[in-house]
Amino acid sequence: MESIYSLQQFMAFTKSVIxxxxxxxxxxxxxxxxxxxxxxxx
Amino acid sequence: MSEMVHPEDNKRFSRFNIVxxxxxxxxxxxxxxRFTKGLGPVSNLSDxxxxxxxxxxxxxxGVALAAGGYVTxxxxxxxxxxxxxAAVRPAILTGxxxxxxxxxxxxxxxxxxxxxxYPFIVQPGTTSLLFEVGACVALYLxxxxxxFSPAPMEWLGLKKARAIVVKLTILLTIFGVVLSTLxxxxxxxxxxxxxxxxxxxxxxxxxxxxxxxxSVIAGLSMVIFESTLSHQYFAHKMDAEHLAEKDTLPLGxxxxxxxxxxxxxxxxxxxxxxxxxxxxxxxGYGAWFLVELLGFVALPAFLYxxxxxxxxxxxxxxxxxxxxxxxxxxxxxxxxxxxNYHLPAADRYFxxxxxxxxxxFIVTIGIIAYRFIVTRMPxxxxxxxxxxx
Numbered sequence: 001m002e003s004i005y006s007l008q009q010f011m012a013f014t015k016s017v018i019x020x021x022x023x024x025x026x027x028x029x030x031x032x033x034x035x036x037x038x039x040x041x042x
Numbered sequence: 043m044s045e046m047v048h049p050e051d052n053k054r055f056s057r058f059n060i061v062x063x064x065x066x067x068x069x070x071x072x073x074x075x076r077f078t079k080g081l082g083p084v085s086n087l088s089d090x091x092x093x094x095x096x097x098x099x100x101x102x103x104g105v106a107l108a109a110g111g112y113v114t115x116x117x118x119x120x121x122x123x124x125x126x127x128a129a130v131r132p133a134i135l136t137g138x139x140x141x142x143x144x145x146x147x148x149x150x151x152x153x154x155x156x157x158x159x160y161p162f163i164v165q166p167g168t169t170s171l172l173f174e175v176g177a178c179v180a181l182y183l184x185x186x187x188x189x190f191s192p193a194p195m196e197w198l199g200l201k202k203a204r205a206i207v208v209k210l211t212i213l214l215t216i217f218g219v220v221l222s223t224l225x226x227x228x229x230x231x232x233x234x235x236x237x238x239x240x241x242x243x244x245x246x247x248x249x250x251x252x253x254x255x256x257s258v259i260a261g262l263s264m265v266i267f268e269s270t271l272s273h274q275y276f277a278h279k280m281d282a283e284h285l286a287e288k289d290t291l292p293l294g295x296x297x298x299x300x301x302x303x304x305x306x307x308x309x310x311x312x313x314x315x316x317x318x319x320x321x322x323x324x325x326g327y328g329a330w331f332l333v334e335l336l337g338f339v340a341l342p343a344f345l346y347x348x349x350x351x352x353x354x355x356x357x358x359x360x361x362x363x364x365x366x367x368x369x370x371x372x373x374x375x376x377x378x379x380x381x382n383y384h385l386p387a388a389d390r391y392f393x394x395x396x397x398x399x400x401x402x403f404i405v406t407i408g409i410i411a412y413r414f415i416v417t418r419m420p421x422x423x424x425x426x427x428x429x430x431x
Contacts, residue, residue: 004318013318014317017315017318018315021311021312028304028308029304029305032300032304032343035347035351036301036347036350
């Protein structure tokens with residue numbers, strides 16, 4: 001992993017990873033909901 | 043049904059009575075020791091470790107597992123899920139007993155327990171998180187007592203008093219949700235004061251959010267777990283409505299728990315990313331963190347989902363037990379395992395057998411009180427003289 005020397009580098013690195021994770025969450029949660037409710041009767 | 047008498051009820055020397063009796067005798071002896079000799083002789087608490095299992099287990103786990111009360115009453119009275127109505131009274135009773143035992147446990151843990159009301163009368167202390175926790179727990183215990191009171195009122199035939207309390211149901215439910223949101227999260231926020239003592243994998247500015255969300259998970263799972271035990275041991279006390287919810291409750295609450303667990307898993311991962319703690323995952327503490335995250339969060343989310351899809355109530359019940367255990371592991375990790383992680387092994391905290399004995403004593407009192415109440419009051423059946431509220 002690339003070394004981080006400043007707060008700005010830290011924020012840029014962590015925030016970019018978080019944006020990726022948020023996108024992943026937005027895709028994963030509806031998919032999980034579909035998996036959860038797929039066989040519901042109602 | 044309610045009129046039936048279970049053979050175990052009238053057996054004075056049943057297995058339960060003998061074991062519970064032995065624990066109570068041991069607990070009373072330890073209680074005398076604690077209040078005559080002080081904290082030192084009965085506990086391994088120190089200046090390094092002022093909070094042990096009486097806080098980590100009795101308080102943090104106790105409050106989380108008692109969340110079933112506000113989760114169930116909110117689902118039924120605020121979200122209109124009337125099909126779970128039969129689960130409200132047992133959940134409120136579990137919550138009330140849980141909070142009452144938390145306050146009892148605090149008397150053992152606090153050096154001068156008679157000063158517990160001080161924050162309310164001697165100094166305001168409104169800027170303290172601990173004051174907020176204390177105020178909310180005291181108020182919520184009162185709310186739970188009032189929410190629970192229709193059952194003893196029906197038992198005692200106090201029709202007018204019961205009619206007044208029943209009219210307050212929605213208001214009490216709203217109070218319960220507000221107070222629980224506040225203090226469940228504040229219990230996590232208490233650890234924000236110790237960034238250098240708590241391992242970075244568990245320390246996060248999101249701790250209050252984590253504690254609140256895990257309380258919802260704990261509440262949902264505890265209601266399934268408690269309902270499983272009630273159907274096992276008190277089925278003879280149940281009426282048709284309670285017997286009918288044997289499968290519908292785990293399916294509904296299991297679905298909710300699966301989704302909340304999945305969301306919790308995602309925000310825990312976001313928490314690691316926000317503090318850039320990835321490199322800690324390759325350490326010993328990291329391995330234990332992954333056991334908690336994968337074994338007690340991701341796995342139950344998946345098992346609950348499979349159970350709900352397959353309508354496998356047995357799997358959901360086992361998963362509820364696993365999730366309850368996971369909440370215990372999480373609170374232990376935050377308050378003890380990952381706390382003071384930098385100290386040498388000789389200075390680390392491990393509870394004395396007497397501390398464990400007192401915790402077991404307190405849990406046993408809860409089980410005895412629950413048993414006493416459900417065998418006498420209309421908790422698992424509707425009283426024939428009153429309309430449901």
